[in-house]
Each structure stands twice: as C-alpha cells, then as structure tokens.
Amino acid sequence: MSAVSFINYHFTYPNASDYTLKNINLTINNGQYILICGPTGSGKTTLLRSIKSEIAPVGKTQGKILIMDTNRDDKINKKLAVKVGYVAQDPDNQIIMDSVWHELAFGLENMGLPSHIIRRRMAETAAFFSIDSWINKKTYTLSGGQKQILNLASVMAMQPDILILDEPTSQLDPIAAKEFLQMVKRINDEMGITVIISEHRFEDILSSADRVIFMEKGMIISDNPPKIFVKNLFNKNNSFCITLPAPIKIAKYLGESENYPLNVKQGRQWLNKNNIKLKNSNNNIIIHRDRKAIVLQAKNIWFRYDKQNDFVLRDTSFELYNNEIHAIVGANGSGKTTLMNILCGVYKPSRGKIKKQSGLKTGLLSQDPKALFTKDTLYEDLSLLKDKYEYNDNDIQNILNKLGLDKLSQRHPFDLSGGELQKAALAKILLISPDILILDEPTKGIDGIYKAQLINILKDLKLKGKTILIVTHDLEFAASSSDRCSMLFDGDIICSDTGKEFFSSNMFYTTQTNRMTRGFIDGCIIAEDIKHE
Amino acid sequence: MVMIYNMKKHIFSYYHSAVIFLYFASVIIFSMCTLNPVFVLLSFLCSAVYLCYLKGFKQYIKSLWIYLIILLIVSLSNIIFNSLGLTVLFYIGDKPITFESLIYGICSGGMLINVLQWFSCYSIIMTSDKFLSLFGGIIPTIAMMLSMVFRYIPDTIRKANQINTAQNALLGNEKQDKKTRFNQGITLASSLMEWSMENSIETADCMRARGYLSGKRSHYKNERFTLYDTVSLIILLIIIIINALIIFIYANKFVFYPVISYNINFLWLCIFYAILLLYPMLLEGRESLACLRYRL
Numbered sequence: 001m002s003a004v005s006f007i008n009y010h011f012t013y014p015n016a017s018d019y020t021l022k023n024i025n026l027t028i029n030n031g032q033y034i035l036i037c038g039p040t041g042s043g044k045t046t047l048l049r050s051i052k053s054e055i056a057p058v059g060k061t062q063g064k065i066l067i068m069d070t071n072r073d074d075k076i077n078k079k080l081a082v083k084v085g086y087v088a089q090d091p092d093n094q095i096i097m098d099s100v101w102h103e104l105a106f107g108l109e110n111m112g113l114p115s116h117i118i119r120r121r122m123a124e125t126a127a128f129f130s131i132d133s134w135i136n137k138k139t140y141t142l143s144g145g146q147k148q149i150l151n152l153a154s155v156m157a158m159q160p161d162i163l164i165l166d167e168p169t170s171q172l173d174p175i176a177a178k179e180f181l182q183m184v185k186r187i188n189d190e191m192g193i194t195v196i197i198s199e200h201r202f203e204d205i206l207s208s209a210d211r212v213i214f215m216e217k218g219m220i221i222s223d224n225p226p227k228i229f230v231k232n233l234f235n236k237n238n239s240f241c242i243t244l245p246a247p248i249k250i251a252k253y254l255g256e257s258e259n260y261p262l263n264v265k266q267g268r269q270w271l272n273k274n275n276i277k278l279k280n281s282n283n284n285i286i287i288h289r290d291r292k293a294i295v296l297q298a299k300n301i302w303f304r305y306d307k308q309n310d311f312v313l314r315d316t317s318f319e320l321y322n323n324e325i326h327a328i329v330g331a332n333g334s335g336k337t338t339l340m341n342i343l344c345g346v347y348k349p350s351r352g353k354i355k356k357q358s359g360l361k362t363g364l365l366s367q368d369p370k371a372l373f374t375k376d377t378l379y380e381d382l383s384l385l386k387d388k389y390e391y392n393d394n395d396i397q398n399i400l401n402k403l404g405l406d407k408l409s410q411r412h413p414f415d416l417s418g419g420e421l422q423k424a425a426l427a428k429i430l431l432i433s434p435d436i437l438i439l440d441e442p443t444k445g446i447d448g449i450y451k452a453q454l455i456n457i458l459k460d461l462k463l464k465g466k467t468i469l470i471v472t473h474d475l476e477f478a479a480s481s482s483d484r485c486s487m488l489f490d491g492d493i494i495c496s497d498t499g500k501e502f503f504s505s506n507m508f509y510t511t512q513t514n515r516m517t518r519g520f521i522d523g524c525i526i527a528e529d530i531k532h533e
Numbered sequence: 534m535v536m537i538y539n540m541k542k543h544i545f546s547y548y549h550s551a552v553i554f555l556y557f558a559s560v561i562i563f564s565m566c567t568l569n570p571v572f573v574l575l576s577f578l579c580s581a582v583y584l585c586y587l588k589g590f591k592q593y594i595k596s597l598w599i600y601l602i603i604l605l606i607v608s609l610s611n612i613i614f615n616s617l618g619l620t621v622l623f624y625i626g627d628k629p630i631t632f633e634s635l636i637y638g639i640c641s642g643g644m645l646i647n648v649l650q651w652f653s654c655y656s657i658i659m660t661s662d663k664f665l666s667l668f669g670g671i672i673p674t675i676a677m678m679l680s681m682v683f684r685y686i687p688d689t690i691r692k693a694n695q696i697n698t699a700q701n702a703l704l705g706n707e708k709q710d711k712k713t714r715f716n717q718g719i720t721l722a723s724s725l726m727e728w729s730m731e732n733s734i735e736t737a738d739c740m741r742a743r744g745y746l747s748g749k750r751s752h753y754k755n756e757r758f759t760l761y762d763t764v765s766l767i768i769l770l771i772i773i774i775i776n777a778l779i780i781f782i783y784a785n786k787f788v789f790y791p792v793i794s795y796n797i798n799f800l801w802l803c804i805f806y807a808i809l810l811l812y813p814m815l816l817e818g819r820e821s822l823a824c825l826r827y828r829l
Contacts, residue, residue, distance in 0.1 A: 366699035
C-alpha cells in the first residue's frame with residue numbers, strides 16, 4: 001500500500017490560463033521522508049495542499065489522488081482529516097486556542113474523543129515534544145519556535161499516518177529551525193510516519209531525506225535520492241544549484257562529479273579521502289578606520305520595555321562606519337531587533353546616547369514585511385511616498401524590474417508569497433533611499449536564488465555610497481555580504497571584527513565552509529575562498 | 534497595564550473551579566443577605582485580609598479610598614433621606630438626624646463594599662480559564678469561541694504595535710505633524726483589519742485541516758475533581774448550610790428601627806460565619822504549616 005499517489009494529476013486555478021500542476025505522477029510509499037524543492041512559484045504548496053482534501057485548492061482538476069489507496073475526494077472518507085496532518089509556514093496563524101493544552105486538545109475534541117483519552121494523548125504528545133514544561137502557558141507568550149513545535153505536536157496528537165509540512169521553518173531562526181527539523185526527523189525515524197516536506201533549508205535536511213522531488217513550473221523534473229538529485233542538478237547546470245549547501249559547492253569546485261558530500265561531516269570525510277592541497281584565496285584586508293567616519297553610534301545604551309522586566313540591552317556600545325556593510329548576529333532574544341529600533345530612533349534608550357551624523361537619513365526594514373503594506377496593490381503602495389521622497393513612476397518600474405516583481409505589481413501585497421513580499425519590502429525602502437539602510441532579518445523565508453541576488457543588491461548599494469546595517473541569524477549570508485560583523489550576546493555587543501576575521505576565529509558560530517575546512521586550511525569563510533594550490 | 538498576579542502562590546487556585554465558585558457564590562450571597570453590623574464587619578475584615586493576601590497590602594490600601602467614598606455616600610444619603618429611629622443626635626434645619634439611620638447607612642454601605650471586595654478576590658482566583666472549564670461544558674461552542682477571542686486580542690495588540698513601529702522605522706522616525714499622524718492612525722487601523730482578516734483565512738484552513746466540523750465535537754476538561762476537592766466541597770456545603778440557618782434565623786433578627794434591639798446571647802454563632810469567610814486563608818495556613826518543615 002502506498003501512502004500517497006498522484007495519477008496523471010493536473011490542476012488549474014480558476015481564471016488562470018496555465019496549469020499550476022501539470023501531469024503529476026508520483027507514488028510515495030509508507031514511511032518515506034520526502035523533500036520537495038524547487039524555485040518560488042513552482043507549485044510546491046499547491047501540490048502539498050492537494051494531498052489534504054479539507055484544504056485542497058479549488059480549481060479545475062484532472063486525474064486523481066489516492067491517499068492510503070482511497071480516493072481523496074470520496075465523501076465517505078471523513079476520517080482522512082485524521083490520517084493526513086498538515087503544518088504550514090506561519091507559526092502564528094495556525095494557533096487557534098488561547099492556552100497550550102487547549103491547542104493540543106483542539107484536534108482531539110474535533111475527533112469526538114472522550115476526556116480521558118484526550119488527556120492521555122496530550123500527555124504522550126507533550127512528553128515526546130518536550131512541551132510539558134510550558135503546557136499551562138498562554139499561546140501568545142510563546143516564541144515562534146515554540147509555536148511551530150506546538151503546531152506540529154497538535155497535529156501529531158491526532159496520530160496521522162502522513163505528515164505534510166509546507167516550509168515549516170521559514171519564519172524561524174536557525175536554532176529553532178534545526179530543533180524543529182530534528183523533531184520531524186524523529187517522527188519519521190521512530191514512528192515510521194510518512195513525511196512530505198518542502199523546505200529551503202537544505203543543509204539540515206538533504207542528508208536525511210529518502211527522496212528529493214524537484215519541481216519547476218508545475219512539473220516534477222526529477223525524483224531521486226539526494227546524491228543523484230545533486231548530481232543531476234549539476235549536470236543540467238540548473239540555476240537552482242546556487243541554493244545547495246556549501247559542502248556540495250566546495251566539492252563540486254574541487255572536481256567532484258559523482259559522490260557529493262551532503263553535510264559538514266561528509267564534507268570533512270570527503271576532504272580527508274581526496275587529500276587535495278588547498279589554498280585560501282581570502283586575503284584578510286585590515287581596514288584602518290577613521291573615527292570621523294562614524295555615521296551612527298550608540299554609546300552605553302541601556303534599555304528595557306518596562307520596569308517589571310529585565311534590561312534587554314545593558315551598556316551596549318556600537319559604531320557604524322561610513323560606507324560599510326555591517327552585520328549584527330546573535331541568538332534569538334539577544335536584543336538585536338531592539339537595538340535596531342533604538343538606532344533608528346523609534347525607541348528611546350533608558351540611559352545612553354545615540355549619535356547620528358547630521359543630515360543623514362536612516363530607514364529600517366522590519367522583520368515582518370506584512371506590517372509595511374497598506375494599499376490594495378503593490379504598485380499603489382510603492383507610489384505612496386512618491387512626492388515626499390522625490391521619486392517617479394520610472395524609478396518604481398526600474399526597481400520592480402530589477403527585483404523581478406514587474407508581473408506582480410497589480411497584485412494585493414498580501415497575496416504575494418513570503419519571498420516575494422520580502423522583495424517588495426526591499427523595493428519600498430530602496431525607493432525611499434535612506435543614507436543608512438538597516439535591514440532586520442532580510443533573508444527570512446526566502447530561497448537561495450533570491451539570497452544571492454540580495455547580496456548583489458547590497459554590494460551595489462555600497463558602491464553607490466550607502467551604509468548598510470544587517471541584523472541576521474543567517475551566518476552564511478552575513479559572511480558573504482558583510483565587511484564587518486558584530487555579535488550581540490545577552491544584551492551587549494561582545495565583539496566586532498572584520499567579517500573574515502570574525503568567522504574564522506569562531507568555532508561554533510561560524511559558516512559551514514569554515515567548519516568543513518577547519519584543520520585542512522584555515523580562514524576560509526565562504527565557498528568562493530577555497531582554491532586549488 | 535493589567536497587573537498579573539502570581540497565581541501559583543495561592544493554594545486555593547489549585548482547587549477545582551466548582552469548589553472555588555461555590556465558595557465565592559456563597560460568600561457573596563451571604564454578604565448581600567444580611568445587614569447585621571457584626572456580620573457586615575466580619576465580612577469586611579475577612580475580605581480585606583484575603584484581598585491583602587492576594588494583592589499585597591500596598592495595592593489594597595490604594596484601592597481602599599474608593600471603598601471609603603462609597604461608604605460615605607451611602608451612609609450620608611441614608612441619614613439625610615431616612616429619618617426613622619428614635620435616638621436623635623442633632624437637627625439639620627427641621628430634619629432630625631438619628632443614630633439608628635446612621636448605623637443602618639453604615640451597614641448598607643459596608644455591605645456594598647464587602648460585595649465589591651469579594652468580587653475582586655473572585656476575579657483574581659477565578660480566572661477566565663477556570664470559568665470556562667466550569668461552564669464551557671454547557672455551551673461548548675461559546676467556550677471555544679471565547680478561547681479563540683482570548684488568543685486573538687493579545688495577538689492583535691501585538692500586531693498593531695508591530696505595524697506602528699515598522700512604519701515609523703521605515704522612515705527613520707521623522708517628526709510628523711498632527712495631520713499626518715492622524716492619517717497614519719487610520720491607515721494603521723485599516724491595515725490591521727486587513728492583516729487580521731488575511732490571517733483568519735489561514736486559521737480557518739488550519740481548523741479544517743485539524744478536522745473541525747468533520748463530526749461531533751467533544752469537550753475536553755482539563756480539570757479533574759480530586760479527593761481534596763471532594764473533601765472541601767463537603768466541608769463547604771456543611772458550613773454553608775449552618776451559616777444559612779444562622780443568618781436567616783438569627784442574624785437577620787437584628788432590628789434597626791425604631792430603636793436598635795438585638796439578642797446578643799448567641800453572638801458566638803458568628804464564628805461559623807468567620808470560618809466560611811476565612812476558608813481559603815485556613816487552607817493557606819495549613820499549606821504554610823506543611824511547608825514549614827522544609828524551610829531552613
């Protein structure tokens with residue numbers, strides 16, 4: 001018996017001219033761990049949602065979908081809601097109830113189970129996902145990572161046979177994301193539940209997946225085990241290659257063409273075996289900076305939200321020099337976003353001073369781009385500040401073209417996907433064109449292709465004389481884009497260094513490339529640093 | 534900002550909501566049923582002690598002056614509009630001010646204060662959660678809706694803050710005149726609405742994905758009725774019956790007009806009333822004793 005099978009399945013959204021899913025033939029066996037990937041807009045979400053009849057997209061269909069060998073659309077099959085579990089992107093919107101225990105009970109109540117069985121299932125689930133310590137909390141007090149684990153747990157409490165996850169970690173920070181993916185892996189390993197997941201975060205998932213299904217333009221291009229998937233992708237020279245994790249890229253550059261290492265461990269083994277002489281092409285340039293070139297400075301900042309709470313920032317000092325790209329990294333809750341808001345003047349520090357070079361304008365792009373859009377179409381929204389910031393329709397069109405948003409300009413901002421919305425927000429701030437650009441988590445929810453594009457945009461802006469400050473969890477992104485890096489820990493800036501220096505002196509808090517090549521060749525930060533001797 | 538009291542401290546809040554509800558219902562009803570000065574005073578003292586315990590002495594003193602104003606208004610209006618009673622203290626114009634109407638006024642004012650004080654204790658111990666788990670079984674759909682609302686409100690406040698900060702920050706927090714600020718407020722409200730509606734579509738999807746409306750729903754109760762709840766319930770029921778008898782047969786024999794007359798031989802019966810009123814405090818005392826031996 002197969003868990004899910006698509007037989008000649010086609011799908012078209014109403015009013016759309018083209019197929020969103022085209023000729024899908026796919027059989028997923030029980031207990032497999034399936035990774036679905038592909039560029040934005042390739043139909044991954046539509047495919048995943050089609051499996052679950054309650055939330056399947058409405059439109060014209062051809063062919064059929066079998067779930068556990070019964071037709072998805074059979075009216076008799078009401079129990080399917082229980083058989084297939086679904087976790088979506090946004091941790092917030094999936095929470096229904098006000099307290100954690102009630103959230104866990106919600107699905108079980110819908111199944112009509114009596115209280116004593118619900119209690120038992122809740123206890124089991126809570127123990128497995130180690131949420132027992134916060135089971136009596138209110139859901140709005142949880143962190144994003146906890147919320148997403150709760151969503152997973154509430155779905156698993158219903159004991160499904162198939163688990164579907166649609167980019168479940170795109171809104172989480174890397175630590176929470178890793179934790180979440182480990183949970184998913186455990187569910188697959190320890191209980192043999194079929195997992196179908198779409199995910200941008202390859203480095204954590206590629207080595208554990210049984211099969212990788214690669215989609216483009218609504219079609220399944222390849223369906224292979226991870227190593228063969230990587231090989232085929234390189235052979236076809238697909239633009240999607242850029243999103244692959246660093247160990248694969250390094251091995252490819254060093255001449256591997258068959259057996260690619262999928263993670264850091266395999267990468268080190270691969271380096272060991274092949275014994276290649278390496279060279280570090282990364283010349284660490286020490287830049288002497290003039291104190292006069294400081295454009296934005298925080299001096300001994302103390303900040304807290306109210307008197308009952310602890311200080312979020314304690315005696316934090318920070319300098320931003322003219323015309324640099326500076327990245328601040330640090331764990332969740334270390335006060336990064338707070339520091340940003342203080343730097344651009346939205347929050348006032350309890351003690352300490354912010355000094356800004358006079359005449360310079362700052363602009364901050366917040367984490368959640370949805371908070372920025374107020375108009376009915378993207379174009380309207382972008383033209384909102386036209387007069388005040390002196391740009392015209394031409395500029396808007398140019399920026400839309402540059403970011404590949406031109407086809408979406410008449411859409412409602414909320415109808416855009418996470419990555420598209422992030423781009424749209426960037427367009428908005430680029431039009432306002434502040435002298436100091438502050439970006440809060442610009443890589444949240446975007447794929448590798450856009451990430452590479454974003455790095456180019458930032459470097460371009462630097463050439464035009466802008467100063468850029470990035471707050472990010474994404475170390476790979478920080479390493480490849482920034483001139484200097486700072487680490488915020490426990491409310492204070494622990495260290496500031498030039499980017500390369502910063503990452504090569506860290507052991508845990510560093511990029512995959514550095515972790516893979518440490519000991520073989522020192523000081524390599526990004527895949528491009530490594531050269532044959 | 535609403536103060537959140539540390540619930541974990543109070544042993545009474547660990548009891549089943551039925552026990553808690555029974556206690557407060559009886560205490561509030563009894564407080565409303567008698568004007569006997571001794572019983573009113575007792576109820577006042579006990580509720581004050583309990584409120585001090587729950588909120589802290591300082592917080593209690595802060596709220597006390599409101600109660601005193603109520604007391605003053607009620608007793609003054611009784612003195613002025615009511616000239617029953619024989620013991621005349623003095624005259625205002627032609628109007629005799631009597632001792633009896635003064636006492637009556639103070640007692641009815643005191644009764645009002647007592648009810649208010651007990652209600653504030655009630656609101657601290659009987660949280661919305663407890664209320665829902667007690668009455669949710671009767672109308673499960675409404676209980677579920679309320680639970681959703683309780684999630685929705687803090688979530689929306691957070692979103693409003695987020696939109697406001699994000700939009701200010703985008704423009705580097707420039708100073709704005711009143712008109713732009715006003716317009717900004719309107720856009721904030723409308724985009725908050727839009728955002729919430731957008732999100733609720735996703736939430737609705739998620740509810741269906743978890744089998745909502747796929748069949749008959751059951752109602753899960755998180756609370757269990759433990760042995761101690763049973764014991765407390767029985768004890769409470771017994772004291773309540775005793776007190777009902779005392780209050781309606783004995784205490785309400787108190788006569789204010791025309792002269793205050795009262796049989797004080799059975800006044801010791803008010804001990805039972807004190808036991809009922811102080812029931813949660815007695816539980817706390819027992820708890821402190823039990824914990825005493827673990828203290829250094």
